[in-house]
Amino acid sequence: xxxxxxxxxxxxxxxxxxxxxxxxxxxxxxxxxxxxxxxxxxxxxxxxxxxxxxxxxxxxxxxxxxxxxxxxxxxxxxxxxxxxxxxxxxxxxxxxxxxxxxxxxxxxxxxxxxxxxxxxxxxxxxxxxxxxxxxxxxxxxxxxxxxxxxxxxxxxxxxxxxxxxxxxxxxxxxxxxxxxxxxxxxxxxxxxxxxxxxxxxxxxxxxxxxxxxxxxxxxxxxxxxxxxx
Numbered sequence: 001x002x003x004x005x006x007x008x009x010x011x012x013x014x015x016x017x018x019x020x021x022x023x024x025x026x027x028x029x030x031x032x033x034x035x036x037x038x039x040x041x042x043x044x045x046x047x048x049x050x051x052x053x054x055x056x057x058x059x060x061x062x063x064x065x066x067x068x069x070x071x072x073x074x075x076x077x078x079x080x081x082x083x084x085x086x087x088x089x090x091x092x093x094x095x096x097x098x099x100x101x102x103x104x105x106x107x108x109x110x111x112x113x114x115x116x117x118x119x120x121x122x123x124x125x126x127x128x129x130x131x132x133x134x135x136x137x138x139x140x141x142x143x144x145x146x147x148x149x150x151x152x153x154x155x156x157x158x159x160x161x162x163x164x165x166x167x168x169x170x171x172x173x174x175x176x177x178x179x180x181x182x183x184x185x186x187x188x189x190x191x192x193x194x195x196x197x198x199x200x201x202x203x204x205x206x207x208x209x210x211x212x213x214x215x216x217x218x219x220x221x222x223x224x225x226x227x228x229x
Contacts, residue, residue, distance in 0.1 A: 055121025061128035065090030080108035149224035
């Protein structure tokens with residue numbers, strides 16, 4: 001049975017992080033209804049890629065656990081989320097479905113993961129990067145806990161660099177931020193800049209994902225130093 005762990009000694013959340021936590025606590029009762037169908041194609045594509053790799057998987061931002069039944073049973077899954085209300089629903093799902101491959105569920109900050117280096121074969125983050133206060137720090141953490149040869153798989157919103165869509169995204173930013181979203185801060189150039197400075201990480205795949213082509217499935221691979229030698 002998966003247990004929810006409230007980590008002791010976690011650093012105090014700043015205002016922005018509290019806003020995200022509170023937003024997703026409010027989303028918890030209706031999250032599956034509102035987002036389950038909308039993001040289903042991206043979710044299935046990301047998990048299909050994960051199942052091909054296998055091994056031990058960290059899902060950051062596991063939320064209500066809507067993805068957990070889709071993982072192959074031979075994988076070992078650990079889920080984290082900033083929202084304890086979300087994790088309560090995830091735990092209920094694990095128990096009701098009798099999912100035996102879930103190692104644990106923990107309240108955890110994506111920017112400060114409580115795992116040793118090189119702990120997972122896959123790190124999965126669905127619609128997480130644009131919700132954390134410091135995205136590059138979160139990406140660094142994902143890469144840190146990933147084993148050499150493993151993959152970081154993210155589903156993420158990619159905003160426009162210019163044009164009417166960017167104008168609209170900028171206008172919407174103050175409205176959606178309290179809901180835990182960002183609309184205008186994540187053009188692909190931002191991800192590319194992180195990748196350029198990320199030691200040992202390379203782009204394995206990037207493809208558009210519904211709805212509306214505003215989202216991408218991105219796979220980063222961590223170099224296997226031993227294999228390269």
